[in-house]
Amino acid sequence: MVAALVAAFAMKVATIGDRLKQQRARLGSSQVQMARAAGIPIDSYKKYEGDAAVPGGDALAGLARAGVDVTDLLIGEQRGAPAHSPHRVEQLRAGYVYLPLFDVRASAGGGELVEDENIVDVLAFKEEWIHQELHAAPGDLRLIFVEGDSMVPDLHPGDIILIDHTDTTARREGAYVIRMDGALLVKSLQRLPGGVIKVISRNPAY
Structure with a gap:
Protein backbone atom coordinates (compact mmCIF):
# COMPACT_ATOMS: atom_id res chain seq x y z
CA MET A 1 0.00 0.00 0.00
CA ALA A 94 3.04 37.68 -6.90
CA GLY A 95 2.11 35.77 -3.75
CA TYR A 96 0.46 32.85 -5.55
CA VAL A 97 1.52 29.35 -6.51
CA TYR A 98 -0.08 27.40 -9.34
CA LEU A 99 -0.81 23.73 -8.77
CA PRO A 100 -1.72 21.22 -11.49
CA LEU A 101 -5.08 19.45 -11.53
CA PHE A 102 -4.60 15.98 -12.99
CA ASP A 103 -7.22 13.91 -14.78
CA VAL A 104 -6.85 11.31 -12.03
CA ARG A 105 -9.65 10.04 -9.82
CA ALA A 106 -9.26 8.55 -6.37
CA SER A 107 -12.24 6.39 -5.56
CA ALA A 108 -14.20 6.88 -2.36
CA GLY A 109 -15.69 3.47 -2.99
CA GLY A 110 -14.48 0.24 -4.52
CA GLY A 111 -11.43 1.56 -6.34
CA GLU A 112 -10.68 3.56 -9.47
CA LEU A 113 -8.04 2.36 -11.91
CA VAL A 114 -5.65 5.12 -12.93
CA GLU A 115 -5.15 5.25 -16.69
CA ASP A 116 -4.66 8.94 -17.52
CA GLU A 117 -2.55 11.56 -15.75
CA ASN A 118 -2.99 14.54 -18.07
CA ILE A 119 -3.10 18.02 -16.56
CA VAL A 120 -6.58 19.43 -17.19
CA ASP A 121 -6.35 22.68 -15.23
CA VAL A 122 -4.12 24.81 -13.03
CA LEU A 123 -5.48 26.31 -9.81
CA ALA A 124 -3.94 29.19 -7.87
CA PHE A 125 -3.36 29.16 -4.11
CA LYS A 126 -1.86 31.79 -1.85
CA GLU A 127 1.73 30.80 -1.14
CA GLU A 128 1.42 32.04 2.45
CA TRP A 129 -1.51 29.67 3.06
CA ILE A 130 0.42 26.72 1.60
CA HIS A 131 3.33 27.29 3.99
CA GLN A 132 1.46 28.34 7.14
CA GLU A 133 -1.56 26.03 7.02
CA LEU A 134 -0.25 22.96 5.19
CA HIS A 135 3.44 23.24 6.12
CA ALA A 136 4.19 21.87 2.67
CA ALA A 137 6.32 22.73 -0.33
CA PRO A 138 4.20 23.71 -3.37
CA GLY A 139 6.19 21.33 -5.57
CA ASP A 140 5.01 18.39 -3.45
CA LEU A 141 1.30 19.11 -3.92
CA ARG A 142 -1.09 17.79 -6.56
CA LEU A 143 -4.82 18.15 -7.24
CA ILE A 144 -6.98 15.19 -8.25
CA PHE A 145 -10.68 14.33 -8.42
CA VAL A 146 -12.79 12.19 -6.08
CA GLU A 147 -15.15 9.46 -7.28
CA GLY A 148 -17.66 7.51 -5.20
CA ASP A 149 -19.47 8.25 -1.94
CA SER A 150 -17.75 6.21 0.78
CA MET A 151 -16.20 9.39 2.26
CA VAL A 152 -19.47 11.37 2.45
CA PRO A 153 -20.03 13.75 4.26
CA ASP A 154 -16.34 14.75 4.16
CA LEU A 155 -15.95 14.24 0.41
CA HIS A 156 -18.44 13.98 -2.43
CA PRO A 157 -18.15 12.70 -6.02
CA GLY A 158 -16.60 15.38 -8.23
CA ASP A 159 -14.78 17.12 -5.38
CA ILE A 160 -11.16 18.08 -5.88
CA ILE A 161 -8.59 17.18 -3.23
CA LEU A 162 -5.13 18.59 -2.66
CA ILE A 163 -2.64 15.85 -1.81
CA ASP A 164 0.92 15.91 -0.48
CA HIS A 165 2.54 13.02 -2.32
CA THR A 166 5.64 13.08 -0.08
CA ASP A 167 3.69 12.16 3.08
CA THR A 168 3.62 8.41 2.40
CA THR A 169 4.07 6.87 5.86
CA ALA A 170 0.74 7.81 7.47
CA ARG A 171 2.58 9.32 10.42
CA ARG A 172 -0.61 11.08 11.50
CA GLU A 173 -4.25 10.13 11.29
CA GLY A 174 -6.40 11.69 8.59
CA ALA A 175 -7.57 11.29 5.01
CA TYR A 176 -5.12 9.69 2.59
CA VAL A 177 -5.06 8.62 -1.03
CA ILE A 178 -3.79 5.05 -1.11
CA ARG A 179 -2.76 2.90 -4.05
CA MET A 180 -3.78 -0.75 -3.90
CA ASP A 181 -3.50 -3.19 -6.82
CA GLY A 182 -3.22 -0.36 -9.34
CA ALA A 183 -6.27 1.49 -8.02
CA LEU A 184 -6.44 4.74 -6.06
CA LEU A 185 -8.67 4.98 -2.99
CA VAL A 186 -9.30 7.93 -0.70
CA LYS A 187 -9.89 6.78 2.88
CA SER A 188 -9.31 7.81 6.47
CA LEU A 189 -6.37 6.05 8.11
CA GLN A 190 -6.17 5.37 11.84
CA ARG A 191 -3.11 4.06 13.66
CA LEU A 192 -3.73 1.20 16.11
CA PRO A 193 -1.39 -0.46 18.64
CA GLY A 194 1.18 -2.79 17.17
CA GLY A 195 1.74 -0.70 14.06
CA VAL A 196 -1.62 -1.67 12.56
CA ILE A 197 -3.28 0.88 10.27
CA LYS A 198 -7.07 0.79 10.03
CA VAL A 199 -8.67 1.92 6.76
CA ILE A 200 -11.98 3.72 7.37
CA SER A 201 -14.83 4.91 5.15
CA ARG A 202 -16.59 7.97 6.57
CA ASN A 203 -19.96 7.02 5.09
CA PRO A 204 -21.78 4.80 7.65
CA ALA A 205 -23.37 2.89 4.76
CA TYR A 206 -19.97 1.27 4.08
Missing part, protein backbone atom coordinates in the same frame (compact mmCIF):
# COMPACT_ATOMS: atom_id res chain seq x y z
CA VAL A 2 1.30 3.44 -0.95
CA ALA A 3 -0.31 6.47 0.71
CA ALA A 4 -0.36 10.22 0.11
CA LEU A 5 -1.82 12.66 2.62
CA VAL A 6 -4.94 14.57 1.62
CA ALA A 7 -3.71 18.04 2.58
CA ALA A 8 -6.90 19.97 1.86
CA PHE A 9 -10.24 19.76 0.12
CA ALA A 10 -11.41 21.97 -2.73
CA MET A 11 -14.68 22.44 -4.57
CA LYS A 12 -15.32 21.24 -8.09
CA VAL A 13 -14.59 24.08 -10.51
CA ALA A 14 -14.86 24.89 -14.18
CA THR A 15 -11.75 24.17 -16.23
CA ILE A 16 -9.45 26.74 -17.80
CA GLY A 17 -10.95 25.80 -21.17
CA ASP A 18 -14.46 26.52 -19.89
CA ARG A 19 -13.44 29.90 -18.52
CA LEU A 20 -11.51 30.80 -21.67
CA LYS A 21 -14.65 30.15 -23.75
CA GLN A 22 -16.62 32.37 -21.38
CA GLN A 23 -14.02 35.12 -21.66
CA ARG A 24 -14.05 34.91 -25.46
CA ALA A 25 -17.87 35.11 -25.49
CA ARG A 26 -17.70 38.17 -23.23
CA LEU A 27 -15.35 39.84 -25.71
CA GLY A 28 -17.50 38.81 -28.69
CA SER A 29 -14.57 37.20 -30.51
CA SER A 30 -14.22 34.08 -32.60
CA GLN A 31 -11.46 31.58 -31.89
CA VAL A 32 -9.48 32.91 -34.86
CA GLN A 33 -9.88 36.52 -33.73
CA MET A 34 -8.88 35.71 -30.15
CA ALA A 35 -5.85 33.69 -31.22
CA ARG A 36 -4.71 36.47 -33.56
CA ALA A 37 -5.17 39.18 -30.91
CA ALA A 38 -3.21 37.13 -28.36
CA GLY A 39 -0.46 36.18 -30.82
CA ILE A 40 -1.15 32.48 -30.30
CA PRO A 41 -1.25 29.87 -33.10
CA ILE A 42 -4.86 28.89 -33.72
CA ASP A 43 -4.12 25.18 -33.17
CA SER A 44 -2.64 25.98 -29.75
CA TYR A 45 -5.58 28.20 -28.87
CA LYS A 46 -8.07 25.46 -29.72
CA LYS A 47 -6.16 23.10 -27.43
CA TYR A 48 -6.49 25.61 -24.58
CA GLU A 49 -10.25 25.83 -25.01
CA GLY A 50 -10.50 22.06 -25.35
CA ASP A 51 -8.42 21.48 -22.19
CA ALA A 52 -5.88 19.54 -24.24
CA ALA A 53 -3.14 21.95 -23.07
CA VAL A 54 -2.65 24.65 -20.44
CA PRO A 55 -1.48 28.13 -21.52
CA GLY A 56 1.99 29.05 -20.29
CA GLY A 57 3.37 32.43 -19.30
CA ASP A 58 3.76 33.86 -22.82
CA ALA A 59 0.28 32.71 -23.82
CA LEU A 60 -1.24 34.18 -20.65
CA ALA A 61 0.48 37.50 -21.33
CA GLY A 62 -0.90 37.49 -24.87
CA LEU A 63 -4.40 36.64 -23.65
CA ALA A 64 -4.21 39.48 -21.12
CA ARG A 65 -3.29 41.91 -23.91
CA ALA A 66 -6.26 40.60 -25.91
CA GLY A 67 -8.61 41.55 -23.07
CA VAL A 68 -8.92 38.25 -21.21
CA ASP A 69 -9.29 38.52 -17.44
CA VAL A 70 -6.34 36.26 -16.59
CA THR A 71 -7.19 36.20 -12.89
CA ASP A 72 -10.61 34.79 -13.69
CA LEU A 73 -9.07 32.41 -16.22
CA LEU A 74 -6.69 30.83 -13.70
CA ILE A 75 -8.50 31.25 -10.40
CA GLY A 76 -12.14 31.54 -11.44
CA GLU A 77 -12.48 34.84 -9.61
CA GLN A 78 -12.73 38.19 -11.34
CA ARG A 79 -10.60 41.04 -10.04
CA GLY A 80 -11.13 44.77 -10.13
CA ALA A 81 -8.11 45.66 -12.27
CA PRO A 82 -8.80 46.34 -15.97
CA ALA A 83 -8.55 43.15 -18.01
CA HIS A 84 -6.34 44.82 -20.62
CA SER A 85 -3.67 45.93 -18.14
CA PRO A 86 -0.20 44.77 -19.33
CA HIS A 87 0.79 44.19 -15.70
CA ARG A 88 -2.00 41.72 -14.91
CA VAL A 89 0.10 38.57 -15.32
CA GLU A 90 2.92 39.85 -13.12
CA GLN A 91 0.43 41.01 -10.47
CA LEU A 92 -1.23 37.61 -10.52
CA ARG A 93 2.03 35.75 -10.00
Whole structure:
Protein backbone atom coordinates (compact mmCIF):
# COMPACT_ATOMS: atom_id res chain seq x y z
CA MET A 1 0.00 0.00 0.00
CA VAL A 2 1.30 3.44 -0.95
CA ALA A 3 -0.31 6.47 0.71
CA ALA A 4 -0.36 10.22 0.11
CA LEU A 5 -1.82 12.66 2.62
CA VAL A 6 -4.94 14.57 1.62
CA ALA A 7 -3.71 18.04 2.58
CA ALA A 8 -6.90 19.97 1.86
CA PHE A 9 -10.24 19.76 0.12
CA ALA A 10 -11.41 21.97 -2.73
CA MET A 11 -14.68 22.44 -4.57
CA LYS A 12 -15.32 21.24 -8.09
CA VAL A 13 -14.59 24.08 -10.51
CA ALA A 14 -14.86 24.89 -14.18
CA THR A 15 -11.75 24.17 -16.23
CA ILE A 16 -9.45 26.74 -17.80
CA GLY A 17 -10.95 25.80 -21.17
CA ASP A 18 -14.46 26.52 -19.89
CA ARG A 19 -13.44 29.90 -18.52
CA LEU A 20 -11.51 30.80 -21.67
CA LYS A 21 -14.65 30.15 -23.75
CA GLN A 22 -16.62 32.37 -21.38
CA GLN A 23 -14.02 35.12 -21.66
CA ARG A 24 -14.05 34.91 -25.46
CA ALA A 25 -17.87 35.11 -25.49
CA ARG A 26 -17.70 38.17 -23.23
CA LEU A 27 -15.35 39.84 -25.71
CA GLY A 28 -17.50 38.81 -28.69
CA SER A 29 -14.57 37.20 -30.51
CA SER A 30 -14.22 34.08 -32.60
CA GLN A 31 -11.46 31.58 -31.89
CA VAL A 32 -9.48 32.91 -34.86
CA GLN A 33 -9.88 36.52 -33.73
CA MET A 34 -8.88 35.71 -30.15
CA ALA A 35 -5.85 33.69 -31.22
CA ARG A 36 -4.71 36.47 -33.56
CA ALA A 37 -5.17 39.18 -30.91
CA ALA A 38 -3.21 37.13 -28.36
CA GLY A 39 -0.46 36.18 -30.82
CA ILE A 40 -1.15 32.48 -30.30
CA PRO A 41 -1.25 29.87 -33.10
CA ILE A 42 -4.86 28.89 -33.72
CA ASP A 43 -4.12 25.18 -33.17
CA SER A 44 -2.64 25.98 -29.75
CA TYR A 45 -5.58 28.20 -28.87
CA LYS A 46 -8.07 25.46 -29.72
CA LYS A 47 -6.16 23.10 -27.43
CA TYR A 48 -6.49 25.61 -24.58
CA GLU A 49 -10.25 25.83 -25.01
CA GLY A 50 -10.50 22.06 -25.35
CA ASP A 51 -8.42 21.48 -22.19
CA ALA A 52 -5.88 19.54 -24.24
CA ALA A 53 -3.14 21.95 -23.07
CA VAL A 54 -2.65 24.65 -20.44
CA PRO A 55 -1.48 28.13 -21.52
CA GLY A 56 1.99 29.05 -20.29
CA GLY A 57 3.37 32.43 -19.30
CA ASP A 58 3.76 33.86 -22.82
CA ALA A 59 0.28 32.71 -23.82
CA LEU A 60 -1.24 34.18 -20.65
CA ALA A 61 0.48 37.50 -21.33
CA GLY A 62 -0.90 37.49 -24.87
CA LEU A 63 -4.40 36.64 -23.65
CA ALA A 64 -4.21 39.48 -21.12
CA ARG A 65 -3.29 41.91 -23.91
CA ALA A 66 -6.26 40.60 -25.91
CA GLY A 67 -8.61 41.55 -23.07
CA VAL A 68 -8.92 38.25 -21.21
CA ASP A 69 -9.29 38.52 -17.44
CA VAL A 70 -6.34 36.26 -16.59
CA THR A 71 -7.19 36.20 -12.89
CA ASP A 72 -10.61 34.79 -13.69
CA LEU A 73 -9.07 32.41 -16.22
CA LEU A 74 -6.69 30.83 -13.70
CA ILE A 75 -8.50 31.25 -10.40
CA GLY A 76 -12.14 31.54 -11.44
CA GLU A 77 -12.48 34.84 -9.61
CA GLN A 78 -12.73 38.19 -11.34
CA ARG A 79 -10.60 41.04 -10.04
CA GLY A 80 -11.13 44.77 -10.13
CA ALA A 81 -8.11 45.66 -12.27
CA PRO A 82 -8.80 46.34 -15.97
CA ALA A 83 -8.55 43.15 -18.01
CA HIS A 84 -6.34 44.82 -20.62
CA SER A 85 -3.67 45.93 -18.14
CA PRO A 86 -0.20 44.77 -19.33
CA HIS A 87 0.79 44.19 -15.70
CA ARG A 88 -2.00 41.72 -14.91
CA VAL A 89 0.10 38.57 -15.32
CA GLU A 90 2.92 39.85 -13.12
CA GLN A 91 0.43 41.01 -10.47
CA LEU A 92 -1.23 37.61 -10.52
CA ARG A 93 2.03 35.75 -10.00
CA ALA A 94 3.04 37.68 -6.90
CA GLY A 95 2.11 35.77 -3.75
CA TYR A 96 0.46 32.85 -5.55
CA VAL A 97 1.52 29.35 -6.51
CA TYR A 98 -0.08 27.40 -9.34
CA LEU A 99 -0.81 23.73 -8.77
CA PRO A 100 -1.72 21.22 -11.49
CA LEU A 101 -5.08 19.45 -11.53
CA PHE A 102 -4.60 15.98 -12.99
CA ASP A 103 -7.22 13.91 -14.78
CA VAL A 104 -6.85 11.31 -12.03
CA ARG A 105 -9.65 10.04 -9.82
CA ALA A 106 -9.26 8.55 -6.37
CA SER A 107 -12.24 6.39 -5.56
CA ALA A 108 -14.20 6.88 -2.36
CA GLY A 109 -15.69 3.47 -2.99
CA GLY A 110 -14.48 0.24 -4.52
CA GLY A 111 -11.43 1.56 -6.34
CA GLU A 112 -10.68 3.56 -9.47
CA LEU A 113 -8.04 2.36 -11.91
CA VAL A 114 -5.65 5.12 -12.93
CA GLU A 115 -5.15 5.25 -16.69
CA ASP A 116 -4.66 8.94 -17.52
CA GLU A 117 -2.55 11.56 -15.75
CA ASN A 118 -2.99 14.54 -18.07
CA ILE A 119 -3.10 18.02 -16.56
CA VAL A 120 -6.58 19.43 -17.19
CA ASP A 121 -6.35 22.68 -15.23
CA VAL A 122 -4.12 24.81 -13.03
CA LEU A 123 -5.48 26.31 -9.81
CA ALA A 124 -3.94 29.19 -7.87
CA PHE A 125 -3.36 29.16 -4.11
CA LYS A 126 -1.86 31.79 -1.85
CA GLU A 127 1.73 30.80 -1.14
CA GLU A 128 1.42 32.04 2.45
CA TRP A 129 -1.51 29.67 3.06
CA ILE A 130 0.42 26.72 1.60
CA HIS A 131 3.33 27.29 3.99
CA GLN A 132 1.46 28.34 7.14
CA GLU A 133 -1.56 26.03 7.02
CA LEU A 134 -0.25 22.96 5.19
CA HIS A 135 3.44 23.24 6.12
CA ALA A 136 4.19 21.87 2.67
CA ALA A 137 6.32 22.73 -0.33
CA PRO A 138 4.20 23.71 -3.37
CA GLY A 139 6.19 21.33 -5.57
CA ASP A 140 5.01 18.39 -3.45
CA LEU A 141 1.30 19.11 -3.92
CA ARG A 142 -1.09 17.79 -6.56
CA LEU A 143 -4.82 18.15 -7.24
CA ILE A 144 -6.98 15.19 -8.25
CA PHE A 145 -10.68 14.33 -8.42
CA VAL A 146 -12.79 12.19 -6.08
CA GLU A 147 -15.15 9.46 -7.28
CA GLY A 148 -17.66 7.51 -5.20
CA ASP A 149 -19.47 8.25 -1.94
CA SER A 150 -17.75 6.21 0.78
CA MET A 151 -16.20 9.39 2.26
CA VAL A 152 -19.47 11.37 2.45
CA PRO A 153 -20.03 13.75 4.26
CA ASP A 154 -16.34 14.75 4.16
CA LEU A 155 -15.95 14.24 0.41
CA HIS A 156 -18.44 13.98 -2.43
CA PRO A 157 -18.15 12.70 -6.02
CA GLY A 158 -16.60 15.38 -8.23
CA ASP A 159 -14.78 17.12 -5.38
CA ILE A 160 -11.16 18.08 -5.88
CA ILE A 161 -8.59 17.18 -3.23
CA LEU A 162 -5.13 18.59 -2.66
CA ILE A 163 -2.64 15.85 -1.81
CA ASP A 164 0.92 15.91 -0.48
CA HIS A 165 2.54 13.02 -2.32
CA THR A 166 5.64 13.08 -0.08
CA ASP A 167 3.69 12.16 3.08
CA THR A 168 3.62 8.41 2.40
CA THR A 169 4.07 6.87 5.86
CA ALA A 170 0.74 7.81 7.47
CA ARG A 171 2.58 9.32 10.42
CA ARG A 172 -0.61 11.08 11.50
CA GLU A 173 -4.25 10.13 11.29
CA GLY A 174 -6.40 11.69 8.59
CA ALA A 175 -7.57 11.29 5.01
CA TYR A 176 -5.12 9.69 2.59
CA VAL A 177 -5.06 8.62 -1.03
CA ILE A 178 -3.79 5.05 -1.11
CA ARG A 179 -2.76 2.90 -4.05
CA MET A 180 -3.78 -0.75 -3.90
CA ASP A 181 -3.50 -3.19 -6.82
CA GLY A 182 -3.22 -0.36 -9.34
CA ALA A 183 -6.27 1.49 -8.02
CA LEU A 184 -6.44 4.74 -6.06
CA LEU A 185 -8.67 4.98 -2.99
CA VAL A 186 -9.30 7.93 -0.70
CA LYS A 187 -9.89 6.78 2.88
CA SER A 188 -9.31 7.81 6.47
CA LEU A 189 -6.37 6.05 8.11
CA GLN A 190 -6.17 5.37 11.84
CA ARG A 191 -3.11 4.06 13.66
CA LEU A 192 -3.73 1.20 16.11
CA PRO A 193 -1.39 -0.46 18.64
CA GLY A 194 1.18 -2.79 17.17
CA GLY A 195 1.74 -0.70 14.06
CA VAL A 196 -1.62 -1.67 12.56
CA ILE A 197 -3.28 0.88 10.27
CA LYS A 198 -7.07 0.79 10.03
CA VAL A 199 -8.67 1.92 6.76
CA ILE A 200 -11.98 3.72 7.37
CA SER A 201 -14.83 4.91 5.15
CA ARG A 202 -16.59 7.97 6.57
CA ASN A 203 -19.96 7.02 5.09
CA PRO A 204 -21.78 4.80 7.65
CA ALA A 205 -23.37 2.89 4.76
CA TYR A 206 -19.97 1.27 4.08
